[in-house]
Amino acid sequence: MTVFWIIAGLVFVALAPVISLRPSLRQRRIVALRxxxxxxxxxxxxNPPGVARPEHGDLLAYRLHYPKASAGPEIRWTRETQTxxxxxxxxxxxxxxxxxxxxxxxxxxxxLTSGTATLTLWWQERLGLPEFDQLAEGMDALRHQLAGKRRRNIRE
Incomplete structure (x- = not known):
């Protein structure tokens, strides 16, 4: 019986690193979201957005590109300033x-920023897939609406 417990202990010690390498539920949710x-x-x-970093978690940029010939307008919104x-x-x-x-x-x-090339959302990825699909639909609609509406300053 002692031999059985020794073998069981060795098997457990050998498998422990493999079990700990398995992704957590949060990691699997984020992979599915990305x-x-x-x-x-x-x-x-x-990428750093130039706004205050969150205290906990990563801050990621989700970018949607405007069509090459259709630059988007300059927009900058931050939660910190609410402007x-x-x-x-x-x-x-x-x-x-x-x-x-x-x-x-x-x-x-x-x-949320927009420039000549992209419409970008800086966030911490806490939504589920159905909620993200709604957000993505809204961002895509805004991208299509703003594409090609860049104003050029004429100051020469």
């Missing part, structure tokens, strides 16, 4: 669409 984001056309990156800076001369419909998306952002979203 895979779904890539399927929907997002590029997921870890949205937009390019001057934006249509009222476009401004309303931006504010509607901001209202629908999850609590862990820290910034």
């Amino acid at each position: 895979t779904r984001a890539r399927e929907l056309g997002f590029r997921v990156e870890v 949205c800076e937009m390019e001057k001369g934006m249509d009222a419909d476009d401004q309303q669409a931006v504010h509607a998306l901001i209202e629908s952002l999850p609590e862990d979203a820290l910034a």
Whole structure:
């Protein structure tokens, strides 16, 4: 009987590292979320957004690219300041669409930016797949609405 317990203990010690390497439920949820984001056309990156970093967890950039010939307008919203800076001369419909998306952002979203190439959401990935699909649909609709609406400053 003692030999059995020794063998069982050795097997447990040998398998412990393998068991601890298995991804947690949170890690599997995040992998599924990032895979779904890539399927929907997002590029997921870890880049500092220029806003305050969260105390716990990572802050990732989910980017949707504007079509090459259609640059987007400059937009910057941060949860920290609760202000949205937009390019001057934006249509009222476009401004309303931006504010509607901001209202629908999850609590862990820290910034939403738009530039010539991308519409980017900075957040901590705490949504489930169904909620993310709704968010992605809203971001994609806004991207299509804003594509090609970049205003050029003429100061020469």
